[in-house]
Amino acid sequence: MTQESLTEKLATHLMRPVDEATRQQARLHLLDWLGCVAGALTSDVGSLPRKISGVPGYHGSWLGNVLEMDDIHRSSILHPGPVVWGNIFGQLAADFDEMLDAAIRGYEAVIAIGSTFDDRHYSYWHNTSTAGIFGAAVSASFSFEQKPSLENVVDAMGLAGSVSGGFWQMRHEDTIAKQWHIFHAAETGWHAAEASMEGATGPRFILEGPQGLYAATCKNPKPMTFPDQWRIHEVSFKPWGACRHAHPAIDAALELKAKLGALDGDIHVETYADAISFCDRPDPKTVIDAKFSLQHAVAVVAERDVPQLSDFEPDAIVALSEKRAGVTAGEAGDITARYPEHYGARVTCGGESVELVDTLGDPERPLSKEGIIGKARALIAWGGLQSKEADRAVDLALNGDAAASIHEMLSEWLS
Numbered sequence: 001m002t003q004e005s006l007t008e009k010l011a012t013h014l015m016r017p018v019d020e021a022t023r024q025q026a027r028l029h030l031l032d033w034l035g036c037v038a039g040a041l042t043s044d045v046g047s048l049p050r051k052i053s054g055v056p057g058y059h060g061s062w063l064g065n066v067l068e069m070d071d072i073h074r075s076s077i078l079h080p081g082p083v084v085w086g087n088i089f090g091q092l093a094a095d096f097d098e099m100l101d102a103a104i105r106g107y108e109a110v111i112a113i114g115s116t117f118d119d120r121h122y123s124y125w126h127n128t129s130t131a132g133i134f135g136a137a138v139s140a141s142f143s144f145e146q147k148p149s150l151e152n153v154v155d156a157m158g159l160a161g162s163v164s165g166g167f168w169q170m171r172h173e174d175t176i177a178k179q180w181h182i183f184h185a186a187e188t189g190w191h192a193a194e195a196s197m198e199g200a201t202g203p204r205f206i207l208e209g210p211q212g213l214y215a216a217t218c219k220n221p222k223p224m225t226f227p228d229q230w231r232i233h234e235v236s237f238k239p240w241g242a243c244r245h246a247h248p249a250i251d252a253a254l255e256l257k258a259k260l261g262a263l264d265g266d267i268h269v270e271t272y273a274d275a276i277s278f279c280d281r282p283d284p285k286t287v288i289d290a291k292f293s294l295q296h297a298v299a300v301v302a303e304r305d306v307p308q309l310s311d312f313e314p315d316a317i318v319a320l321s322e323k324r325a326g327v328t329a330g331e332a333g334d335i336t337a338r339y340p341e342h343y344g345a346r347v348t349c350g351g352e353s354v355e356l357v358d359t360l361g362d363p364e365r366p367l368s369k370e371g372i373i374g375k376a377r378a379l380i381a382w383g384g385l386q387s388k389e390a391d392r393a394v395d396l397a398l399n400g401d402a403a404a405s406i407h408e409m410l411s412e413w414l415s
Helices: 006-014 020-039 048-052 056-063 080-088 096-114 119-124 132-141 150-161 168-172 177-197 213-217 244-260 273-279 287-291 294-303 314-319 321-325 333-338 369-382 387-399 403-413
Strands: 267-271 327-331 345-349 352-356
Touching: 006 096, 006 150, 020 056, 020 080, 020 096, 020 369, 020 387, 020 403, 056 080, 056 177, 080 096, 080 132, 080 177, 096 132, 096 403, 119 213, 132 150, 132 177, 150 177, 168 177, 244 267, 244 273, 244 294, 244 345, 244 352, 267 294, 273 294, 273 327, 287 314, 294 314, 294 321, 294 327, 314 321, 321 327, 327 333, 369 387, 387 403
Parallel strands: 267 327
Antiparallel strands: 267 345, 345 352
């Protein structure tokens, strides 16, 4: 008997039907992504994608990650939303339920593969890109009018995965390469799906083969699992416009401030190793530096309160320099031991501490439907659009029945 590859097992897993409750969850993630896209319209890179691609969804692939407010899956440590939604709207499925089902299957593929990557992979490779390209291929495959066979899906993943990539070096320089990775994954995944539907074949053992993705990027890849529940239910929403690794510290600092009334004096943050690796930046210079700075995020809470997008802008970076100097950060082994299943932090000030195991927006501490809608409205306003556009986005995402309406709205926003 021919050995079954991991992508073949995953494709079989993806073929099962999608339930209505999961579609309703997907609608919330769609709204969240639309808010992230709209919020980035006035950013420095807001107009750049329009010059590169005339397709609204791919514009959204660029913009959906700019503000660092895109959804995140904890154990795979990646952001499925920008790759999957942008890919679906790179072309057009007429039926809304079919579009939602395609997105749900795309999320599943991104997370299933991303969850197998080990520390070696995450040390160098931008896993939203390396795993995301598989999810993009899957979501595109199920968006076509002609539905794919299992072999089509396997070939699409094989083709897309054969050019998977993206290095973390962009974290060390002031570039937009992170957004480029997502755009590339979405667009390339769609082309891989299109090619597979026309008969192009891809390597079945692209993950575990002797010269596949694991061999090239992992030391000890984790087993792939196939749970009964669709994994979009595991995906967290981000309430604040900073790197998710900074959110546990923000959350704990907010709780400690509520307990003490103020955060006066020196503040110490203890958190997991990756949060220190990515976000120990005591002296941020740029907006993206500030979004990846534990010290800045906690200074925002201490001096202001619940973080707003404006708190990571250049004037805030300057204004909070003194408070930031009083914030220190270090790894705590017990918190690292719970990661990545739980993103936690311990914040201490004035001899008092607050420790949180999970942070706001995680499945254990979910952001309410009203909170998700409120976030989207705030982002759409931040992007310079009128309140009627927020009403429109909320209605189409949560109640719409025609994918063309989303496509039309994106086209108007990005024109």
